[in-house]
Amino acid sequence: MGTAVRRLIFFASLLILWEAVYQLNTVYEFRSDALPSFLLTLQQLYVGFFETQILLDATVQSIYRIVVGFIIAVIVGTAIGIWLARSKIADETVGSLVIALQSIPSIVWLPLMLIIYGSVGTGPIITVVALAGAWVMISNMRMGIKSVDPLLLRASRTMGYQGSELVWKVMIPASIPTFLSATRLAWAFGWRALMAAELLGTGGLGRTLMDARDFYNFELVISIMIIIATIGLIMEYFVFNKIERRVFHRYGLESQG
Amino acid sequence: MADVDIVNVEKTFSGGKEDSPFTVFQDVNLSVDSGEFVSLLGPSGCGKSTLLNIVAGLDEATAGKVTSDDKAIVKPGPDRGVVFQEPALMPWLNVKENVKFGLKKHKLSKEEAEDRAVHFLKLVHLGKFMNAFPHELSGGMKQRVAIARALAMNPDVLLMDEPFGALDEQTRSMLHEEVQSIWEETKKTILFVTHNIREAILLSDRIVLMGTRPGRIMEVFDVNIERPRKTSDPDFITLEERINDQLKGEIHKVMREEMGDGYGGA
Ligand SMILES: Nc1ncnc2c1ncn2[C@@H]1O[C@H](COP(=O)(O)OP(=O)(O)O)[C@@H](O)[C@H]1O
Ligand SMILES: [Mg+2]
Numbered sequence: 001m002g003t004a005v006r007r008l009i010f011f012a013s014l015l016i017l018w019e020a021v022y023q024l025n026t027v028y029e030f031r032s033d034a035l036p037s038f039l040l041t042l043q044q045l046y047v048g049f050f051e052t053q054i055l056l057d058a059t060v061q062s063i064y065r066i067v068v069g070f071i072i073a074v075i076v077g078t079a080i081g082i083w084l085a086r087s088k089i090a091d092e093t094v095g096s097l098v099i100a101l102q103s104i105p106s107i108v109w110l111p112l113m114l115i116i117y118g119s120v121g122t123g124p125i126i127t128v129v130a131l132a133g134a135w136v137m138i139s140n141m142r143m144g145i146k147s148v149d150p151l152l153l154r155a156s157r158t159m160g161y162q163g164s165e166l167v168w169k170v171m172i173p174a175s176i177p178t179f180l181s182a183t184r185l186a187w188a189f190g191w192r193a194l195m196a197a198e199l200l201g202t203g204g205l206g207r208t209l210m211d212a213r214d215f216y217n218f219e220l221v222i223s224i225m226i227i228i229a230t231i232g233l234i235m236e237y238f239v240f241n242k243i244e245r246r247v248f249h250r251y252g253l254e255s256q257g
Numbered sequence: 258m259a260d261v262d263i264v265n266v267e268k269t270f271s272g273g274k275e276d277s278p279f280t281v282f283q284d285v286n287l288s289v290d291s292g293e294f295v296s297l298l299g300p301s302g303c304g305k306s307t308l309l310n311i312v313a314g315l316d317e318a319t320a321g322k323v324t325s326d327d328k329a330i331v332k333p334g335p336d337r338g339v340v341f342q343e344p345a346l347m348p349w350l351n352v353k354e355n356v357k358f359g360l361k362k363h364k365l366s367k368e369e370a371e372d373r374a375v376h377f378l379k380l381v382h383l384g385k386f387m388n389a390f391p392h393e394l395s396g397g398m399k400q401r402v403a404i405a406r407a408l409a410m411n412p413d414v415l416l417m418d419e420p421f422g423a424l425d426e427q428t429r430s431m432l433h434e435e436v437q438s439i440w441e442e443t444k445k446t447i448l449f450v451t452h453n454i455r456e457a458i459l460l461s462d463r464i465v466l467m468g469t470r471p472g473r474i475m476e477v478f479d480v481n482i483e484r485p486r487k488t489s490d491p492d493f494i495t496l497e498e499r500i501n502d503q504l505k506g507e508i509h510k511v512m513r514e515e516m517g518d519g520y521g522g523a
Contacts, residue, residue: 151341154315155339155341159410160333161361169358
């Protein structure tokens with residue numbers, strides 16, 4: 001029996017068990033409040049995506065926010081990381097600031113961003129997502145550039161490369177594996193920060209999740225959790241893992257993913 | 258082609274905060290003629306790599322001057338190709354791209370660069386591995402790519418720092434043959450670092466024997482043995498013994514200093 005088959009059986013049993021508990025409760029009422037039903041959850045998902053489109057809109061909005069925040073985190077984080085690796089002065093000053101700020105849980109930035117933006121719109125939330133991913137981009141890129149094999153740099157210098165050519169042609173390509181691992185983390189941190197920020201802010205899957213709770217819609221709460229988990233899984237295990245494995249293989253490295 | 262002149266060169270490493278400065282060698286003088294194959298031979302730590310790096314322009318001499326064709330060497334340049342003990346290939350480039358990586362300063366057209374890379378890869382018998390990535394190659398093959406890369410740059414001087422040190426005996430003797438035929442064909446000036454006496458005798462016109470503590474040139478041997486050389490040649494054996502005697506004395510000296518009175522060697 002293959003791993004895939006075992007997994008399939010496990011999850012199918014889990015879902016059957018879930019629905020069975022729900023059905024039993026309608027008869028014996030061992031919990032006075034309602035329990036969620038698997039089938040009704042599926043129905044909620046269908047309705048939310050194809051009829052009322054509440055879930056579709058929320059998903060699109062959340063994906064928009066994570067994508068924009070993630071791109072900002074990657075671009076800004078990579079640039080600052082390379083800068084810190086290359087400049088001793090920057091590393092001693094800005095570098096220690098980065099270390100200090102890094103220890104702040106990203107959601108803690110939200111109230112500050114709400115004040116700065118003066119509204120509870122998309123701006124502060126994207127900023128929190130970008131902040132969540134930026135630190136890990138900065139610190140990993142800084143390490144990646146610093147730990148480029150000095151022999152590669154020496155060899156390149158004998159072939160006439162110097163100054164910024166060494167950065168572009170040697171240091172950056174040599175740090176691509178580090179870069180990829182960092183983007184994977186930046187995405188994961190950004191996604192978690194986004195959900196936290198939306199629970200407290202407006203729009204997206206997080207806010208819809210809170211609304212569902214306010215209406216006491218058990219199945220809707222669970223459908224949204226399923227969407228959140230699914231998007232996270234797809235990105236981390238399919239997109240990032242696949243790219244990372246391919247690139248690591250080319251570099252002759254073992255992928256941890 | 259070009260010659261290399263090393264005049265009264267000294268190298269002192271300033272050391273860290275606590276360490277006192279450390280002079281590797283002083284007053285080193287050596288002239289390598291254009292087209293000559295010269296080996297630097299000596300015990301580990303005597304400064305062979307340091308001297309080679311100074312000629313490469315990767316390191317700066319503390320005193321004295323180093324010139325190539327009367328031009329002072331101040332920084333690395335594609336007129337001096339370097340082959341290190343480790344192949345130093347770019348892992349993200351395939352074999353052919355790695356060779357082309359060295360052609361950057363040559364302002365060649367795409368086709369010319371391509372032809373040149375292919376030509377030199379065939380010269381080191383890697384025609385079948387042009388599209389392989391470094392991690393797919395054995396140590397000997399990687400080192401051959403590094404040699405092809407250095408040759409493709411068409412440098413006047415080829416500097417090699419124990420290029421075969423990490424390889425097994427068979428791969429090494431195959432590469433010896435390749436290097437000899439390449440040198441005969443291209444007549445490059447070659448400065449070759451090794452701690453292997455046979456390798457030095459097999460390949461060189463002259464062998465510069467370096468000693469340690471303080472680092473210095475002890476003796477220079479002319480190798481007047483007809484090529485291709487055989488290790489069984491009586492002249493070969495005589496020279497090997499002469500060099501070996503000198504080198505042994507140096508190695509004993511190092512051991513005595515490091516191990517103190519406990520060292521029982523002669
Ligand atoms: N960057 C450096 N800083 C301080 N000491 C060094 C440095 N590089 C080499 N040395 C010292 O210089 C001496 C000669 O080194 P090296 O040229 O590598 O010797 P060899 O190649 O002959 O084995 C050694 O004692 C080594 O410890
Ligand atoms: Mg050395």
